[in-house]
Amino acid sequence: MAEIAFDAGTRSWLIRTAATGYALRLTEDDAPSHVYWGPALTPDQLADVLPRTKERWDAFNDPNEGLDELAADGGTRYWTPALQLRFADGTRALEWRYLDHDIDDGMLRVRFRDRHYPLRITLGYRVPAGTDVIERWTELTHDGPDGPIEVIRADSATWVVPVRPDYRISHVTGRWAAESQLLREPVPHGETTFGSRRGITGHHANPWVMLDDGEATERHGEVYSAALAWSGSWRITTTRSSTGRLTVTGGFGQDGVVPRLNPGDTLTTPVFAGLYTDGGFGAASRAWHAYALRHVLPHPDELRPVLYNSWEATGFDVTEAGQRELAKKAAALGVELFVMDDGWFGARDGDHAGLGDWHVNRDKFPGGLEPLVGEVHGLGMKFGLWVEPEMVNPDSELYRAHPDWVLHYPQRTRSELRRQLVLNFARPDVAGWAFDSLDALVGEYGIDFLKWDMNRPFSEAGWPDDGDQDRLWVEHTRAVYGIMDRLRAAHPGLRIEACSGGGGRIDFGVMARTDQVWTSDNTDSLDRLVIQHGYGQVYPARAMSAWVTDDPNFVTHRSTPLRFRFHVAMAGVLGIGGDIVEWPEEDLAYAREQIALYKEIRPVVQHGRLHRLLPPDTDGVSALQYVAADGERAVVFVFRQAAHFHTHERPVRLDGLAPSARYRDDDTGQVWHGAALLAHGLFPGLPDGDFASVVIRLTKL
Incomplete structure (x- = not known):
């Protein structure tokens, strides 16, 4: 359990984890100010670190810039703001007034309000047991009777990195089928923003950063890292000044999207967790993995099963007879979970139609799914289905009945990607329909596993019937979380995989509601070594889906030996995705052997400590x-x-x-x-x- 202490004399708080320390204080004008982050210190030792407010040396620079605990817009500090608000009369500057705080069971809440306007701000801190991770978030409450407050930016936390001679940042970049490519490069001066404006976590970046002085290695050196638990649009900004200060601020949202707080509303930001380690990048990764296993994943002690997915074998050409044959082959290999992919529902003979119509295609499955599910269960495997609840094809029963349910603006073209439009889950009726559809599907057929896909970003993100359309960017993601939470509560045996055109939705927010994530649509084993290397910087092997697929690879057309493909996939959660009906007997025999080996080493891979x-x-x-x-x-x-x-x-x-x-x-x-x-x-x-x-x-x- 973390120790959190308040010193009334210095008006400072010290958070002590097993190996680290973190401190903040109140300035003379009640603003929260950062004090310390690094190796553990006692309260007496912290007294030597507490700074004094520095006097100005000119009219252009505030010597205390970059030390705000949550940098707010206002006054004469021009640092990157984490909190920007516009009150009903147009005023934008925030002035802090400290109210009180409480410390309870490893959690600290420090409460403030604006000195004049009807806004309460709570800074939250929590240390999950047995970790050095500090979770931070912010709550904003409109507690007045009149007028909305516009929320221009509401980050979860500002992390102040200790002054060092130089700084280096580690992060990942990529694109579809090329996610999680690790980069390590000097931190530029000024502001650098990483993020997604797509309504999903994204393939092009991922919401975490690691910072060091440029000297850290895999085994040695101090590393300061932070990871955002959010699956929608996000941004993380590093700010490096000529004075040597460096901060990282991050949260949900994007430029130009300005939701509002109406009287009585509270906005709670997602967790932006921070971690200090002294043991190189490897120690940082192992600490994040341990945090995910103990405090993020819903069933951390489980071993993820070996699965088979039908997509490469069948595409949209799904039939009951074909799936039965695949299931028999998969069971004979030692597969534990059989997943039927796209093509089982509605008028789904291609990507042009059927999304949104979550009823079984009776031409393909005359007796419904019961016979196939019964066959799979009888073979000793669990049964899973691919779904894409957030999408709809214009050529569907759902869209023809409810064209207003998609994101759209009245006088703008409804852009299609993959012949799809995005349903507005911020609408309670749409979210209710999605839950009811999935709940009925899982309950009626005894579905054990859902592969929840999301294959395109937002566009024309409007909600014409709502007076605060910008709130849909946050509320859509919260609705996705809520549906997953409700499904899991209603069906305790249900397990879920998060997917978004591959690795477009991987973060601690979605991991808190799913059991594994689809790392990339690219299953080429050579490329996967790079993708899995970047993924594993923060996220654990226990949640990393990795498949053995056919040769040559359908994305890269590269040929690699079956042995190599198996060994790369066995470094995560092993799956098979090829057309195993067409595999020669020698390949099937080798697959049986390797699946048996994986089951033997699986506890170490999925729950062990990773050393790169x-x-x-x-x-x-x-x-x-x-x-x-x-x-x-x-x-x-x-x-x-x-x-x-x-x-x-x-x-x-x-x-x-x-x-x-x-x-x-x-x-x-x-x-x-x-x-x-x-x-x-x-x-x-x-x-x-x-x-x-x-x-x-x-x-x-």
């Missing part, structure tokens, strides 16, 4: 290692992507082992000293040629 030994490159060797939580077992994956020039095999140094212990290779029986594996490493024994791979299982003696 060698990062993936376009050629050369990469390696990663998982160590069980109790330290008794380890699994090492080694990959050779390509070999341009012949070189002798080099040892791979391991990590996370006990130097004084000995470890046995479960396949060869060879025994090594932990100290030797850490200091020198082991020769992995990669097969010759490109796209070679090996899985090494170690047991502590």
Whole structure:
């Protein structure tokens, strides 16, 4: 349990986690100001850190800029604002007045109000048990009788990074089928904003950053990181000044979208969590993974099943007989969850029609889904379905009945992507219809798993019948969360995978309501090494769906060995996505063998500690290692992507082992000293040629 203490004399709060400390205080004019973030300090030690307000040295610069706990628009500070409001009379500046605070069960709430206008502000802090993560959020309440307050920007938190000689930022970038590509680069001076204006988390960036002084490595160095738990439009802004200060502010929303607070309304922002670690990027990642497993994922102790998905085998050409044949083949391989993808509902013979009509296509399934679901359950597997509840085809029963249910403006074209329009889940009637449709589907057929897809961003994001149309950007995402929450409550056995054209909706907000996420539509194993490397900087393998698909790959048309494809996918939540009816018997036999191996190592992969030994490159060797939580077992994956020039095999140094212990290779029986594996490493024994791979299982003696 975190310790949170208030010192009335200095009007400061100190939050102490197991290994870190965080402090804030009130200035003379009641504004919340940042004090400290870093290694743990006692209250007495903090006294040496508490700053004094600095006097101005000119008329252009406030020496206290960049130290605000939540940088607000107003006064003579011109730092990037985290909070911008416009009151009913047009006034924009905020002036703080401290009210009170409370400390309860690892949570701190500090309450303020504006000195004149009817606005209350609460800054929230919480340390989940057993972590060094500090969750922060903001609540805004209109507590007056008159006029709306426009919310121009309401970030969840401003994180102030200690002054260092230089700064480097780590983040991911990408696009569809090329998500989560890790970049590490100097932090530019001025303001740099990462974000999504698409209504979803997005393929092009992801809402987290890591900051260091430019000297951190995988194993060494201080890293300051922050991750936003939000699945809609978002922005994270770094601000670096010529004085050496650096802040990170982030939250939901986007420029130009200005929702309103009406009298009595409260707006609660999503969590923007921060984490300080001293142990390099690897320690930061392992801390985020532990946080996700203990405090984010709904069923953290579960092992995710090996699944089969029918998409590559059938496309839209779905029939009951075809699905039965695939199910029998999948069960014989050892698959535990059979998922029927697109094409089972409405007039769904292609992407042009049927979305929104969530009733079984009786031409394809004359008896409904009961016979197929019964067959799958009888084969010892659970049954899952692909759905895309937020979308509708103009060629559908739903759209013809309710054309007003989509995002639109009265005098603007309704842009289509993938022949789809976006339903407005901010409308209670639309959200109610979506829940009722999915609830009936899951309940009637005994569905165990939903692959919840979302295949296009917002456009023409209007709501003509509502006086505050901009609120739909937040309320749509909240409605998605609410439907997932209600479905899970009504059907405790239901499990959900989040998908958005691949990895377009991956964040801690959606992970709190789903059991796994679809990492990318690109299943090419070479590309997946890069995608999974970026994903794993913050998010855990326990939620990372990874499939073995047909050769050549349908996205890249690259050919790779079945062994390589399996080993890459086995570093996450293993799935099979190929047309297994057409696989030769030797491939089926190998698949059975590898699925059995995965089930044996799955507890270590899904619940162990990740150590990135060698990062993936376009050629050369990469390696990663998982160590069980109790330290008794380890699994090492080694990959050779390509070999341009012949070189002798080099040892791979391991990590996370006990130097004084000995470890046995479960396949060869060879025994090594932990100290030797850490200091020198082991020769992995990669097969010759490109796209070679090996899985090494170690047991502590």
